[in-house]
Amino acid sequence: MTGTTAPLVLIVDDEPAQLTLLRHNLTAAGFRVATAQDGEEAVLAVAEQGPDVVLLDWMLPRLSGLEACRRIKATPEGRATAVIMVSARSEERDRVRGLDTGADDYITKPYSVAELVARVRANLRRVRPVSVGQVLEHGDIRLDAEAHRVSRDGTPLHLGPTEFRLLAAMMERPGKVWTREALLDRVWGREVYIDTRTVDVHVGRLRKALCARGGADPIRTVRGAGYAMG
Amino acid sequence: MTGTTAPLVLIVDDEPAQLTLLRHNLTAAGFRVATAQDGEEAVLAVAEQGPDVVLLDWMLPRLSGLEACRRIKATPEGRATAVIMVSARSEERDRVRGLDTGADDYITKPYSVAELVARVRANLRRVRPVSVGQVLEHGDIRLDAEAHRVSRDGTPLHLGPTEFRLLAAMMERPGKVWTREALLDRVWGREVYIDTRTVDVHVGRLRKALCARGGADPIRTVRGAGYAMG
DNA sequence: CGATACTGTGACAGTGGTGTGACAGTCGAG
DNA sequence: CTCGACTGTCACACCACTGTCACAGTATCG
Known part of the structure; x- marks a missing residue:
């Protein structure tokens, strides 16, 4: 979380293919990447590694993305990181629920890599004010x-x-x-x-x-x- | 920007009908509201009033929303406020450009009032904790x-x-x-x-x-x- | 009024915070 | 390897700032 190292992004998804794809793209964009495969892992990883941004899939085993988000935001580390909810559901009431749970942003599948990276950057800018395109x-x-x-x-x-x-x-x-x-x-x-x-x-x-x-x-x-x- | 008063939202739009509509809804949601009709006014208003959130229309006279956003984010007051770009354009490359200019969020017309308010709240959550010098x-x-x-x-x-x-x-x-x-x-x-x-x-x-x-x-x-x- | 106690302030030497040139160590590129 | 760029530390010089004193000025009281 200091200004010297690259920003850390935690990717949470239960599909290995998604993880690989995202890890590849985000690494190419200059970020450090950590991964988790379910909601509980995610909550733990946030507490332990203190990522700058979390990409949180909506559908997860063991702990839904929504609940994971709530738990993450209940911790001090969680409040210092930006949570982006990733979901196939594009209906508005889900977006509202997601944002009101404490999520910082919301992105729907299918999304383009460019937009995803831009979103990560935009959220990063608030969490680590100077380090990103500004x-x-x-x-x-x-x-x-x-x-x-x-x-x-x-x-x-x-x-x-x-x-x-x-x-x-x-x-x-x-x-x-x-x-x-x-x-x-x-x-x-x-x-x-x-x-x-x-x-x-x-x-x-x-x-x-x-x-x-x-x-x-x-x-x-x-x-x-x-x-x-x- | 102090902790006691209601959050201040600056609405920037050149259509008076939009301004009235947004002012009405945001006031009803408990926010204080200020308005500006073009990009230059917006930049000035941010510097003078230090709003917590700016709703910035993409199409503006005198100074495009994109350029206004860039100038706002170059100032210390601007960095302490959340800028939400509002636009009819939903194409991805515009979203990316908007976010990379320093915008904190992006919402496309037509939007529902509920989602708008949820977005404002979500962005507010991040901006508010920033305390200002005494x-x-x-x-x-x-x-x-x-x-x-x-x-x-x-x-x-x-x-x-x-x-x-x-x-x-x-x-x-x-x-x-x-x-x-x-x-x-x-x-x-x-x-x-x-x-x-x-x-x-x-x-x-x-x-x-x-x-x-x-x-x-x-x-x-x-x-x-x-x-x-x- | 005179005596007394309290406060304002110019002067001054000492201190310590700051600017800076020099230097050795580290690291990566060629 | 050598070379250059960069870093962290030190020593020295400078001077703004500090605390103290002495004396002058002023309020208070018998």
Whole structure:
């Protein structure tokens, strides 16, 4: 669930053919994939692996998709993941029931792979705000998260991976002051032992890159607190 | 966007009949409703009113729904709201384009009111938990805790860390008289050995900063007791 | 009025937070 | 392998900020 690894999608379906097909397509789209074959497995897998998105088939052995969804959404991990119900039923009352159970989205068979992937991305965007196709703008700075590109005033900039994530985090909430600890959490990952002063160094490098071709420093230092955009 | 008031839904459509219909149904469902008639209005309305959900028609004058969605999602307010694209086009490639622009959901005409409301609710569930930074105001003084910013009458002020915390504490409870000991506790920390007269010095510095560009002294000295805002 | 207690504030030295160049270690590409 | 890109740490310099003091100003009371 940190910004560094690929998003994890849990596929729940009882037909092996479906699992293989989906795994193949989602892997090709850059996601990590986990699978479960019935509702109980699904609930367990969510608790253990904390996926970012769950593709949940409506018809499942042992525990219906609807009930599985309810149980998933009853856990803290479940609330932090997006559940997409997959079903052959396209009647409206089912859609309504599905959404009111806590499902985040609903997709009906037959669906195209393109739409499925787009849906997964769209839901992912809410669960992991920055990591997926999103263009952030702040003043003359543009950051394309999907293409991994940054430009200032139209001219492209070269940033290392860490500086890129650092900029992305700060651009996501302009004005917000990030403590060094918060940035370590967000940019480096939750379980890392890193000197907080390292943040200073990377902020310095980011500043140098952003101001290489002139322009005001877009990063504000708040003494005793941390850093902020704008 | 606060927790106490009803969720705000922004309806964007150029047909007055649609606006009236949607407003009626959503109001009946317990939402607050705002409206916009074209894409530019929509982008503006999102920035100004910070709705929880936007119902965005695909076909709009001046700025297409797609482009409006992109611009909305490039702003911090936009990222904190759910955008539901509404369209007569049900072809798949449009859905994909819509979702990849940053839209959170997609609904096609004709839709039933029940499904629409269910979708709005489902999207709301994800958007609502996002809390917004606390902004304290007292007279013409504004203190943004998250951004660590203070302004008086619109002009930004520079405060040191201690003065900032001091002001924040006093603004949190306007009128309350703080003893020097209470302020030491609150601002400096519980187990500090500091001369109580130090509080006086910092209050003085805070006053100087607040009144640097004119204006009445917002801090009241209570002889024998301490200090208070207003 | 004088005495006393309390508060405002300029000055100042010390501290500690921050910017930054240097450097060694790691990793992947060629 | 070598090379280059990137990372994390350190040391040093700088200066904004801090806490304290001394003295001046002001309210309170006999």
